[in-house]
Amino acid sequence: MSGWQALADEAARWRDAGRTAELWWRDDDAIDATPSLDRLVTLVRDTQTPLALAVVPAQATPALAARLADEPDVDVLQHGYAHANHAFGSEKKIELGVQRPAMMTLGELATGWMALESLFGPRALAVMVPPWNRIAPVLVPTLPEIGYRGLSTFGPRARVHPVRGLLQVNTHVDLIDWKGGRVFAGEQATLTGLVAALAQARAGGGEPVGLLSHHLAMDAGAWDFLSSLWERMKMLENIRVRPARALFGP
Numbered sequence: 001m002s003g004w005q006a007l008a009d010e011a012a013r014w015r016d017a018g019r020t021a022e023l024w025w026r027d028d029d030a031i032d033a034t035p036s037l038d039r040l041v042t043l044v045r046d047t048q049t050p051l052a053l054a055v056v057p058a059q060a061t062p063a064l065a066a067r068l069a070d071e072p073d074v075d076v077l078q079h080g081y082a083h084a085n086h087a088f089g090s091e092k093k094i095e096l097g098v099q100r101p102a103m104m105t106l107g108e109l110a111t112g113w114m115a116l117e118s119l120f121g122p123r124a125l126a127v128m129v130p131p132w133n134r135i136a137p138v139l140v141p142t143l144p145e146i147g148y149r150g151l152s153t154f155g156p157r158a159r160v161h162p163v164r165g166l167l168q169v170n171t172h173v174d175l176i177d178w179k180g181g182r183v184f185a186g187e188q189a190t191l192t193g194l195v196a197a198l199a200q201a202r203a204g205g206g207e208p209v210g211l212l213s214h215h216l217a218m219d220a221g222a223w224d225f226l227s228s229l230w231e232r233m234k235m236l237e238n239i240r241v242r243p244a245r246a247l248f249g250p
Contacts, residue, residue, distance in 0.1 A: 003191025057112030
């Protein structure tokens with residue numbers, strides 16, 4: 001069975017259950033108005049697909065804000081502060097960890113949020129996307145205390161609300177095979193992962209399923225897949241592509 005047929009079959013299972021799956025799209029590491037960013041925004045516009053763009057505040061430029069000014073289908077999330085690795089030795093890369101004093105990390109995040117508000121205004125959502133999808137558990141309870149209402153990492157969430165006042169909506173399928181050469185993971189593998197994530201959501205509480213892309217690192221195969229996926233989504237019943245603003249609330 002092709003991956004596209006498997007996706008159509010999964011959509012039919014949601015229909016037969018009288019339910020609608022929620023799918024959303026997050027793209028990470030935005031910093032500037034680049035040719036890849038142009039291609040991403042053009043895809044959003046051509047396919048009329050809402051996008052959550054995770055922007056690195058310390059590197060975000062006025063040119064990026066200007067490029068997004070007339071793109072109502074693009075929401076902005078906060079991608080840490082500088083996308084800087086503070087891990088020690090052989091530790092996995094992390095910016096929002098315990099390697100530095102918590103007050104230093106939280107101060108940077110607050111500075112980053114002010115920068116995003118200044119650049120993007122109401123387009124910026126108070127949602128934290130930790131670089132490398134990692135955040136020390138001890139820092140999670142502090143996020144709503146400094147104004148964040150959402151958290152987005154990778155993989156099935158353990159809880160809808162990890163702490164009071166914080167909603168977690170994750171991504172589940174990465175288009176890029178980072179360990180296999182930083183290339184497109186492949187159509188079949190990506191669709192298999194997407195169908196599995198949708199099936200898991202259907203069996204559980206209906207968690208929104210997130211597709212993760214990185215416009216600065218994508219090859220032709222990844223771009224072609226995205227274009228095909230969003231066009232096919234228009235024909236699939238019972239899978240609804242949702243904007244981040246709707247998922248995380250006002």
